[in-house]
Amino acid sequence: MKALVTGIAGFAGVHLVRHLRARGYRLCGIVQDFALPAATAQALAGVPLYRCEITEAKQLVAIVEKTRPDEIYHLAAISSVPFAREHPGLTFDVNIEGTRNLLRAAAALGRPRFLFVSTVQVYRLPPGGKLLTEKTPLAPANAYAASKATAELLVRRAAEESGLRAVIVRPTNMIGPGQSDRFAIGNFTRQVAEIMLHSREPVLRTGDLSRQRDFLDVRDGVRAMHLALRKGLPGETYNICSGRARSLREAVDLLRRLSRMKITVRTDRAQIRTNDPARIAGSAAKILRRTGWRAQIPFAQSLADALGAAVKELSGTMR
Template sequence: MKKAIITGGTGFVAGHLANSLINKGYTVIGTTRNCCPELHFKETFEILKINYDDVDAWKRLLDNFRPDEIYHLAGQSSVSESWKAKVSTINANLVNTINILEAIRQSEVWESVKILTVGSSEEYGHINDLNAITERTPLQPISPYGISKASVSMLARQYSKVYKLNIIHARPFNHIGPGQSLGFITSDFAKQIISIEKGLQAPIINVGNLEAQRDFTDVRDIVEAYVRLMEGGIPGEVYNVCSGQPKSAQSILDSLIEVSCVSNGIEILRDETKLRPSDYPCYFGDYSKLKQETGWEPRITLTESLKDILDYWRTHIK
């Protein structure tokens, strides 16, 4: 039976990943800095509180549990929040990664364990054309979050080449799916729509920039890509995880309203506080490298994902 550690174990992606791994027969431990919120995951998913600054504590965990795989998901995941909390974003995403990789390097499992570091499409930052972004696209991050994740990818490459750790780096584009917290586009829209459905909110939806186009992939497809990368990815390499299809925020909102129970009479208001200091009009990826080496392709349609997100909020808004 394989063993896996998922850092950031109480997060949105970690819950879906843990369920996927457990269904495949893994023993899973999740780690968190703040223990422990109510979880809606399998009871066999153990959560441990750990100080992410404590290299010795990480080393003890690795030597005792002896994982086959480590999925490093922990960090600050909001681009907009990174503009308000630059130092804590760098600490959460970069410094904590250094501590974990140092612990792995010093552990008894350093030769055998497979490690997935998770970056972001925000690493690419400013792009010079409107073509699909490949792994060869230069990194020009423009947000504090993007800078932190680009630094993680460089760190992963260094530890792979210098210390021979088995590290693969994933660059996922926009995640969506049931269970995602507020502060992300589909959750923000869906919560407002369901509040209108339940009569808890006037038929008005506050939005940011609706013209921007992004590449959206369901979280359940994304975690399957992570598992495939552990099985067939090449250590030291970087892989985009995306749908390859740009969709505007306007089309996402229209689709959510269309499949809801309040498809008429909603007023859309622009909220200036939801705009980012810097943005780009169209941003989408190319996942052909991931497909070629692992066979992965996205399976869940956008419509299916949006319906599941609405259903999630229907059960969580009382």
């Protein structure tokens, strides 16, 4: 089985490569640049990589025709909410037009299986802290979510009109080893790792820690992506989540305990997002019924593994 992964050098992409390799897949991927961080380059060693902007339709078609994958995992996207807010035009170009280009390339190839990674941020948040389900109405509240919701429409239309075996997944907040410090848990993890290595004062700077999110280990996440593509129904959408909301404060407290160091927590108002939802949590009942998938890696283990990876990475750069 051969798979093409867009966004292969990203957080989830690297973990998806490990997951698929362990199952005997032949892999190839699309990157923006061949200059990759050492850990990423090591993880992707032996995987044929093609440099391409997914907004470049002709180049993308040529890559798909050359590689002729059985499965396409579309992970490439602008996924930072603050960046998307500052650059909505670029976000829509990459997340919508890039998806349109890849769908056309896939349709021209024939009928490969196609996975589109969306987000639970496309939903209208239900009252009373109810879990988000695939039947929850959509009401994207930011440019990133709006771009993903629009791209979903393109994927569904492709499934209906061309018979493309396309499946959509909506993950919650994925965490784990290798996450960028552009995201809250990745940022906290890196700060604590720097403190442990005595390259930073023992002060952890955070935003609003009362916010609650449904945190999912990225390794559980990519396992769900694979199962959704293999066993999900074409044109269907599946939430990928743990089903439980946890506060950022709980994450910070766990990281402090894992560090075994005395760390002061200080609120940085620059990190506080206005209009940020107080709580987001989803139901994974639909994907469980269809594929048998459920989250397995405990929250504490995700943080411990992420912290260990951050310490290892930073130790290497300090030599």
